[in-house]
Amino acid sequence: MELGEQISRSGNCDSNSKGDCFVSIELKQSGGVNFELESKVKVFYGKSIEKLCRSILAFFSIENVVIAIKDNGALPYVIAARIEVAVKQLITSEKEFLFDFIPENLYESNQDRFRFSRLYLPGNTPYMMLNAGLHKPNGIILDLEDAVAITKKNEARYIVRNALRTQNFYGAERMVRINQGELGIEDLAFIVPHNVHVILVPKCESATDIHRVEEEISRIKKRKDLMQDIFLMPIIESALGVENAFEIASASRNIVAMAIGLEDYTADLGVQRTNTGTESLYARMRVVNACRAVRIQAIDSVFSDVGDMEALVENVKRSKSLGFQGMGCIHPRQISVVHENFAPNWNEIERAKKIVNAFHEAEKNGLAVVSVGTKMVDPPVVKQQLKVLELAISLGILSKDWRSEYVG
Amino acid sequence: MVPTEINGQVVIPYMGVGKFVPKKRKYNSYISTNADFPADGNKKVKNLKEALQKAGLVNGMRISTHHHFRDGDLLANRVFDIAHEMGVKGLIWFPSASFPCHEHLIPYLEDGTISRIEGSMNGPLGKYCSEGKMKGVAVLRSHGGRYQAIQDGEVHIDIAIIGAACADPFGNANGLNGKSASGLLGFALADSQFADRVIVATDNMVAFPCVPWQIQGNYVDFTVEMDQIGIPERIISGTTQITKSPDRLLIAELTARFCEEAGIIKDGFSFQAGAGGTSLAIGEFFARIMKEKGIKARFARGGSNKYLVQMLEEGLVEYILDGQTFDLEGVRSMRENPNHVWTSPFTSYNYHGKGNFAGMVDVAILGATEVDVNFNANVVTHSDGYLLHGIGGWQNCLFSKTVILPIPLFRNRIPVVREEVTTICGPGELIDVIVTERGIAINPLRNDLLRKLKESNLPIKSIHELKKEAEEICGVMEKCVLSDEIVAAIKWVDGTVIDVVRKVLLEEID
Numbered sequence: 001m002e003l004g005e006q007i008s009r010s011g012n013c014d015s016n017s018k019g020d021c022f023v024s025i026e027l028k029q030s031g032g033v034n035f036e037l038e039s040k041v042k043v044f045y046g047k048s049i050e051k052l053c054r055s056i057l058a059f060f061s062i063e064n065v066v067i068a069i070k071d072n073g074a075l076p077y078v079i080a081a082r083i084e085v086a087v088k089q090l091i092t093s094e095k096e097f098l099f100d101f102i103p104e105n106l107y108e109s110n111q112d113r114f115r116f117s118r119l120y121l122p123g124n125t126p127y128m129m130l131n132a133g134l135h136k137p138n139g140i141i142l143d144l145e146d147a148v149a150i151t152k153k154n155e156a157r158y159i160v161r162n163a164l165r166t167q168n169f170y171g172a173e174r175m176v177r178i179n180q181g182e183l184g185i186e187d188l189a190f191i192v193p194h195n196v197h198v199i200l201v202p203k204c205e206s207a208t209d210i211h212r213v214e215e216e217i218s219r220i221k222k223r224k225d226l227m228q229d230i231f232l233m234p235i236i237e238s239a240l241g242v243e244n245a246f247e248i249a250s251a252s253r254n255i256v257a258m259a260i261g262l263e264d265y266t267a268d269l270g271v272q273r274t275n276t277g278t279e280s281l282y283a284r285m286r287v288v289n290a291c292r293a294v295r296i297q298a299i300d301s302v303f304s305d306v307g308d309m310e311a312l313v314e315n316v317k318r319s320k321s322l323g324f325q326g327m328g329c330i331h332p333r334q335i336s337v338v339h340e341n342f343a344p345n346w347n348e349i350e351r352a353k354k355i356v357n358a359f360h361e362a363e364k365n366g367l368a369v370v371s372v373g374t375k376m377v378d379p380p381v382v383k384q385q386l387k388v389l390e391l392a393i394s395l396g397i398l399s400k401d402w403r404s405e406y407v408g
Numbered sequence: 409m410v411p412t413e414i415n416g417q418v419v420i421p422y423m424g425v426g427k428f429v430p431k432k433r434k435y436n437s438y439i440s441t442n443a444d445f446p447a448d449g450n451k452k453v454k455n456l457k458e459a460l461q462k463a464g465l466v467n468g469m470r471i472s473t474h475h476h477f478r479d480g481d482l483l484a485n486r487v488f489d490i491a492h493e494m495g496v497k498g499l500i501w502f503p504s505a506s507f508p509c510h511e512h513l514i515p516y517l518e519d520g521t522i523s524r525i526e527g528s529m530n531g532p533l534g535k536y537c538s539e540g541k542m543k544g545v546a547v548l549r550s551h552g553g554r555y556q557a558i559q560d561g562e563v564h565i566d567i568a569i570i571g572a573a574c575a576d577p578f579g580n581a582n583g584l585n586g587k588s589a590s591g592l593l594g595f596a597l598a599d600s601q602f603a604d605r606v607i608v609a610t611d612n613m614v615a616f617p618c619v620p621w622q623i624q625g626n627y628v629d630f631t632v633e634m635d636q637i638g639i640p641e642r643i644i645s646g647t648t649q650i651t652k653s654p655d656r657l658l659i660a661e662l663t664a665r666f667c668e669e670a671g672i673i674k675d676g677f678s679f680q681a682g683a684g685g686t687s688l689a690i691g692e693f694f695a696r697i698m699k700e701k702g703i704k705a706r707f708a709r710g711g712s713n714k715y716l717v718q719m720l721e722e723g724l725v726e727y728i729l730d731g732q733t734f735d736l737e738g739v740r741s742m743r744e745n746p747n748h749v750w751t752s753p754f755t756s757y758n759y760h761g762k763g764n765f766a767g768m769v770d771v772a773i774l775g776a777t778e779v780d781v782n783f784n785a786n787v788v789t790h791s792d793g794y795l796l797h798g799i800g801g802w803q804n805c806l807f808s809k810t811v812i813l814p815i816p817l818f819r820n821r822i823p824v825v826r827e828e829v830t831t832i833c834g835p836g837e838l839i840d841v842i843v844t845e846r847g848i849a850i851n852p853l854r855n856d857l858l859r860k861l862k863e864s865n866l867p868i869k870s871i872h873e874l875k876k877e878a879e880e881i882c883g884v885m886e887k888c889v890l891s892d893e894i895v896a897a898i899k900w901v902d903g904t905v906i907d908v909v910r911k912v913l914l915e916e917i918d
Contacts, residue, residue: 018820041821043792044885073820076883102880130881131655134845168881332654 008089010155011082012124013070019127021071023082027090028064033057039071052076056083056097062090077166078126081158099166101195108228109173109197111256114138114394115297115326116342117335118175122147124156129163133170135332138339141175144187145202153183157190164194173197175233178213185216192220197231198256203264204234205241207251214252231256233299237264242283245290257297259328260287263304275311277318288323302328309337316341344392352385352392357406410905414897415524415544417562422906425835430760430902435561437602449578449616451631456609457490459630460567463605465491468498469566470526472599475505476571476583476590476732480642483571483609485512486634492521500544502565503527504554504595505798509642517542526563527554528788528798529896537895538795540911546795546896548788551595551731552757552764552804553899558598560760562903568599568606570623571637575610579628580621583733584743586612588638591712591733591742593622594752600627611637622750644735650692650715651685655816655845660686662866663773663814663843664693670860672771672810673697680709680766680805681773683734686814690773691715698724709756709769709805712738712748720748729765731756731801757804759901764804772808776815778829781871783836783851785813786829788898791822793830793890793912803901806838810857817844823878823885825849825871830888832907833898842871849874889913 006027013022021039028034035050042049053067069079077099084097118139121128125147132140142163148156160176176191177200178184184201191199201213210232217230232255234248241248242265249258262280266273273279284300291298300319303312312334319327320342327338344352354372359382362370370377392398399405410421420428445451453459465471471491473484484503491499497520501513504527511532516522524544529537537546549557557563572581573589583590588611600606606628613633625631651657667673673694681687681694692715698704704723708716710730714737719725721741728748733739741748756765766772776785777797787802789795805811815824825842840857842849847869850857861868869877896909 043888044822045883047886048883073822075821075881131658131845134658135654333657 006090008086010085010089013072017072017125017127019073019075019078019130020125021069021074021079021082023079023086024068025083025086025090026066027062028066031064033063034066036066036068037071038069039073041071041073048076049079052079053083056080056087059097060087060091060093060095062087075126075130075166077162078159081162082155085155085158096161099162101165102168104168104170105165105174105195107171109231111231113173115173115257115299117326117329117338118173118299119329119332119335120147120177120302122156123160123176124148124152126159126163126167129167132332133168133172135335136170137172137329137332137335138326139173139175139198140169141177141200141328143177145177145179145184153179157187161190161194164191164196175200177202177235185212188213188216188220192217192230193224193226195228198233199230200233200235200259202235202261203237203241204248205238206244207247210234210248210251210255214254229254233257233259235259235261236283236287237261238268239265239283241265242286245286246293249290249294249296255294255296257299257326258287258291259299260284260301262301275315284322284324292323297325298323300324300327302330303334304330306331306334309333312337313341339395343395343397344388348388349392349398352388353402353406355382355385356389357403360403410897410908411894414547414894414905419897420904422900422904425837428902428904430560432560434559435564435602437604449625451579451625451628452577452613453630453632456486456569456607456632456634457493459607459609459632460487460490460494462630463567463607465494465496465567467496468500468523469496470500470502470564472502472565472568472603473504474570474593474595474599475503475507476593476595477588477638477643478590479507479509480588480639480644481507481509481571482639483569483634483637484510487569488513488516488521492516492519497521498523501525501527502563504551505800506530506533508532528800529795530798531796534795534797538789538793538909538912539914540891540893540895542895545894546909547899548799548896549899550757550799550803550901551753551801552759552766553799553901553903554595555598555753555758556760556901556903557899558602559758560903565599565603566605568596568603570596570600570606570608570628572608572610572623574612574614574618575608575623575631576614576616576618576625577631578616579606579608579623579625579631580616580618581608581610581623581625581628582618582620583622584620584739585614586610587640588612588636588643589640589736589739590638590643591739592730592750592752594731594750596623597752597754600624605629607632609634609637611635649685650688653685656686657689658845659814659816659843660689661693662845662848663690663812664697666812666841666843666848666861666866667694667771668697669864669866670810670857673701673703675703676706677703677770678705678707678709678768679771679773680769680808682775683711683713684775687773687775688713688715690814691719695719695722695724709765709772710734710738712741714738717741717748720745729756753801753804757801757901759804760903764807766801766804767807769805769808771810771812772805773812773814774802774805776813776824779813779815779825779839779842779871780829780836781825781827781875783839783842783871784829784832785834785836785839786831787833788896789831789909791826791830791885792888793910795896795909799833799898803834806834810840810854811838812841812843813839814843817846817874817878818882821882823875823882825875825878826885827875831898831909835906842874844874846877847874
């Protein structure tokens with residue numbers, strides 16, 4: 001093969017791709033590294049970009065190339081991801097050019113944390129990741145699946161891997177949605193070693209889908225000597241998935257939540273998705289029921305009209321009333337609406353206070369039966385109301401020692 | 409270091425806020441006599457060229473125009489087309505601001521028709537100037553500083569050309585009625601009062617009297633009727649839409665919450681916010697808080713726009729004191745509502761007066777291209793040295809009781825909070841709060857605010873922490889090297905020179 005023909009390309013640089021860059025590399029037989037940079041920030045970062053570029057090429061033992069970068073304010077981890085992809089189109093290498101973890105990203109998650117909101121971000125659009133955590137979603141999902149064009153799947157993996165290490169998540173649960181099938185299994189190597197908390201498994205139709213993902217996760221964990229739990233969130237998006245909801249929900253103890261994806265589900269049924277959602281009521285209830293049966297969180301589909309906040313409020317209220325405990329977001333402005341409406345409202349809190357207070361009073365007076373007014377209250381109801389208050393306290397909408405000020 | 413001479417004229421370097429004390433009388437124009445003017449009051453001449461000829465246009469004169477037509481201005485360009493036809497050279501253009509539409513004038517800067525521009529420059533002219541292509545040094549002033557320079561006699565205007573949406577043959581004029589309506593004509597007030605010759609041009613000539621007379625015909629030498637003086641859709645700014653960017657909305661929300669917690673939003677308060685997308689969003693958040701708490705503002709300073717007008721009409725604001733109208737709703741409201749009042753740089757901003765309105769405003773919300781760790785801020789240049797924006801009323805508004813700059817911590821990898829700003833336009837002692845998406849920094853001089861926000865849940869940080877955070881994300885910037893050559897001077901509100909802009913070094917092409 002003629003060496004002069006070996007040119008590789010990676011990344012994006014058009015007017016829409018702020019914070020990104022386009023890299024092309026041409027292998028040569030001699031002449032060393034020839035570096036060309038076109039960038040709006042060349043005056044400020046020209047030298048450091050060149051240094052980064054040369055250190056990556058040296059890391060992969062590439063000596064003679066013409067490398068051209070068209071940059072639009074990309075951060076170093078983005079530039080590095082773009083270069084690494086281009087390099088690996090030219091040579092075969094098992095090595096990975098990894099940045100150190102920023103300390104802010106070294107935190108763990110746990111099974112029971114809130115998952116009211118999770119913000120979807122396209123895995124190949126680094127600019128959108130920059131401030132995502134500032135909007136305080138419970139979780140941030142870097143999406144390798146539907147939000148990434150089929151020709152960009154590989155590039156996105158490197159962005160997501162680097163982002164998991166160096167892009168501050170500001171305390172949000174760190175999630176990645178992998179692709180369906182084999183592509184998704186290949187995705188795992190790019191995320192499992194990088195402190196991902198939850199992996200979203202799309203278009204789940206059976207327990208086997210989960211087992212396949214778990215096997216690969218275990219293999220990678222073993223190889224990399226990783227200890228921490230990696231949680232799973234299957235997404236049910238088909239009629240078959242709905243029928244197998246319980247089987248899927250109980251497929252692994254690492255499943256912490258299960259979501260429903262209504263765009264694909266309604267397509268599978270051959271019906272229109274409506275705001276009221278009558279067409280998916282059966283599916284949603286089936287998913288909620290399966291989740292409750294195995295004590296995991298039931299998560300609702302995203303609401304796609306980002307301009308209509310009133311419709312979103314209605315949607316969240318309906319979702320909560322069906323038993324869902326969270327919802328996907330596709331725009332940061334949806335987050336606070338989702339939080340406010342999934343959180344216990346004033347009436348719910350007052351009711352819970354009344355019942356829980358009566359319970360404490362009964363206990364104090366040595367009574368076995370709790371009653372509010374003329375109504376008797378069963379123990380499971382008390383337990384449920386205690387949970388409402390716990391939730392309100394942890395959300396900061398109720399003081400921890402509310403009983404000290406409580407006037408019945 | 410700033411020079412002591414610019415364009416052959418002695419200038420005084422900046423001394424500090426309120427330190428420079430002028431000790432002379434104001435400038436004034438020649439005494440006119442009615443005997444020299446038509447007895448019937450009809451000062452109409454055939455066309456603009458005739459007006460300029462009669463006004464005595466010759467080489468080296470200083471020609472002023474105003475910017476109420478914004479990017480839809482046709483008049484300034486037409487004036488210099490005529491000057492070019494007449495073969496006049498070496499003119500100084502003294503606009504109240506320039507816009508991208510004035511790129512039309514670059515050939516006249518090249519061929520010597522115009523020797524230099526003294527005024528805030530936006531876009532292409534700024535770039536031209538930054539690259540050292542303009543013959544003289546540009547002088548940038550705030551809106552108030554422009555009035556001050558004219559009244560103090562620092563700047564002598566030979567001919568003022570005042571475009572007006574409506575005028576009568578005597579020269580009374582306003583910006584309220586007609587196809588080129590821009591609301592008011594406040595930026596042209598000083599020009600009408602102090603220029604040697606004053607021309608009023610309109611595309612809507614009405615019989616005497618043109619009321620209200622925002623410009624008084626008694627100052628006017630000639631009137632001209634033209635087919636078109638502006639492009640209406642560009643006179644009305646396209647930026648008067650609330651931002652949809654989640655990050656900017658976050659900054660706006662933090663700003664409004666800060667004002668709420670600091671106790672600034674209270675009954676009878678006053679505020680000024682610009683017409684940018686973030687400022688408009690802050691106005692919306694203000695309105696929400698005010699409605700919730702039943703609070704009314706005594707007055708708001710414009711740039712007015714449909715959102716502010718809505719607050720006026722809903723009774724959330726009692727008066728709008730308007731400096732320029734940004735959209736048709738603003739124009740309509742000013743025309744119909746006596747509580748929507750037109751102001752001028754004299755009433756609002758002039759520092760060499762017996763006070764002005766800007767100082768009475770409780771909170772001013774402004775922008776900046778850069779802020780340094782001492783809260784000094786830049787509004788004219790970008791970090792690469794390019795002069796791309798004017799000062800506007802920005803410096804004047806710094807005298808408000810609390811000045812807040814809501815800004816992103818960085819823009820496309822370029823930190824906004826820095827060790828040093830490229831150009832100082834406003835001293836840090838007048839800038840109280842920086843609100844970014846990643847935290848709010850309060851100037852240590854504002855102990856009162858620090859105390860009030862001590863228990864707040866808002867992300868209060870030090871400005872050094874913000875700077876560090878920007879650098880951790882973006883990287884530490886390499887120093888941008890500029891030439892020694894001065895291309896523009898930045899005047900402070902009292903006429904002293906606070907900083908200069910230096911020529912950018914263009915990359916050598918191999």
